Amino acid sequence: xxxxxxxxxxxxxxxxxxxxxxSFLQLADRRELPRPFVRALRFVPAAVxxxxxxxxxxxxxxxxLDYAPxxxxxxxxxxxxxxxxxxxxxxxxxxxxxxxxxxxQLAHIKMDYGxxxxxxxxx
Amino acid sequence: xxxxxxxxxxxxxxxxxxxxxxxxxPATLPFGMIAGLTxxxxxxxxxxxxxxxxxxxxxxxxxxMLQLMMEDAAPIVAIMTVLxxxxxxxxxxxxxxxxxxxLSTPQKWAAAYLLTDQAYALxxxxxxxxxxxxxxxxxRFFIASGLSLWLVWMASTxxxxxxxxxxxxxxxxxxxxxxxxxxxxxxxxxxxxxxxxACVSGTIALAAAPLPYNLGLFTAALAGIAAGYLxxxxxxxxxxxxxxx
Numbered sequence: 001x002x003x004x005x006x007x008x009x010x011x012x013x014x015x016x017x018x019x020x021x022x023s024f025l026q027l028a029d030r031r032e033l034p035r036p037f038v039r040a041l042r043f044v045p046a047a048v049x050x051x052x053x054x055x056x057x058x059x060x061x062x063x064x065l066d067y068a069p070x071x072x073x074x075x076x077x078x079x080x081x082x083x084x085x086x087x088x089x090x091x092x093x094x095x096x097x098x099x100x101x102x103x104x105q106l107a108h109i110k111m112d113y114g115x116x117x118x119x120x121x122x123x
Numbered sequence: 124x125x126x127x128x129x130x131x132x133x134x135x136x137x138x139x140x141x142x143x144x145x146x147x148x149p150a151t152l153p154f155g156m157i158a159g160l161t162x163x164x165x166x167x168x169x170x171x172x173x174x175x176x177x178x179x180x181x182x183x184x185x186x187x188m189l190q191l192m193m194e195d196a197a198p199i200v201a202i203m204t205v206l207x208x209x210x211x212x213x214x215x216x217x218x219x220x221x222x223x224x225x226l227s228t229p230q231k232w233a234a235a236y237l238l239t240d241q242a243y244a245l246x247x248x249x250x251x252x253x254x255x256x257x258x259x260x261x262x263r264f265f266i267a268s269g270l271s272l273w274l275v276w277m278a279s280t281x282x283x284x285x286x287x288x289x290x291x292x293x294x295x296x297x298x299x300x301x302x303x304x305x306x307x308x309x310x311x312x313x314x315x316x317x318x319x320x321a322c323v324s325g326t327i328a329l330a331a332a333p334l335p336y337n338l339g340l341f342t343a344a345l346a347g348i349a350a351g352y353l354x355x356x357x358x359x360x361x362x363x364x365x366x367x368x
Binding site: 001003005006007008009010011012013014016017018020021022023024025026027028029033036037038039040041042043044045046047048049050051052053054055056057058 | 165167168171174175178179180181184188192195198201202205206209210211212213214215216217218219220221223224225228231232234235236238240243244247301304305307308311312316317318320321322323324325326327328329332339340343344345346347348349351352355
């Protein structure tokens with residue numbers, strides 16, 4: 001992609017993202033949001049974060065999901081194998097990841113760190 | 124600006140906002156470095172390579188965009204991919220609009236620019252714990268946390284950009300990111316309805332993971348929100364909400 005095209009993409013993507021972020025913040029004072037809509041907003045954090053985490057944690061290098069229950073030692077071995085793979089090479093060879101690059105970036109998860117990390121959050 | 128009691132509370136909001144965000148710095152730093160080094164690999168100059176983090180300020184979408192650009196995807200595909208991945212911010216925006224009622228337009232623009240998963244989720248936890256906070260107070264807390272994350276994000280992008288040649292990919296810099304999201308999710312699961320929302324959303328996200336452009340995430344989130352809403356309305360209404368269907 002030419003430098004000019006790169007600039008255009010970055011600026012358009014940035015502007016569009018800003019407008020998405022601004023959307024309801026800007027509109028809500030002028031127009032009352034429907035009450036069921038406001039009640040539903042309470043579930044936004046849990047639903048969005050959960051939808052980000054689960055596929056990211058269970059995704060395998062071949063793009064499939066790791067549903068099958070395994071013995072702990074098998075799981076650990078698979079995990080080490082995953083870590084050794086060059087993540088970038090994987091992302092390039094698996095077009096299905098391009099739409100969810102977050103998941104691609106997160107292929108090596110250490111789920112066992114999760115609980116410890118949670119403990120460090122302020123109460 | 125005269126009495127100390129008037130100044131204490133605003134200052135405290137700023138300090139609390141920035142201090143609460145610090146727990147997420149360790150996970151943000153490597154993620155920002157990935158954005159910086161991916162930009163360097165995509166052949167961006169320093170201005171664009173670091174500046175794109177300021178323009179977009181949404182890590183997952185930035186990295187997706189850079190990957191597409193490296194593969195010479197059409198510009199419109201790169202732009203649309205970023206916007207689809209960032210569509211979830213519309214939900215955050217709607218949610219925050221309830222907290223930020225009555226703020227001025229410049230304040231709303233500042234809040235919109237600094238709106239991220241992290242700042243949103245931390246603020247929601249804070250606001251739920253302190254319902255007495257005023258809109259101004261909420262705004263200060265939000266801006267302080269958002270701005271501190273922004274500074275770390277920019278610094279880590281620059282670091283990744285300049286270190287790009289020397290960083291072995293085997294470092295697995297990205298492992299901290301889901302931890303951030305797990306740490307943000309868990310404290311928010313306060314009642315059975317939110318747990319239902321999280322479970323339904325997570326299950327559908329797994330089933331819909333093969334869908335392109337993060338559509339799975341969006342579908343799953345909407346289904347999770349609907350499930351939590353219906354559960355609360357039909358099965359287990361909150362006290363005082365029985366009249367609502």
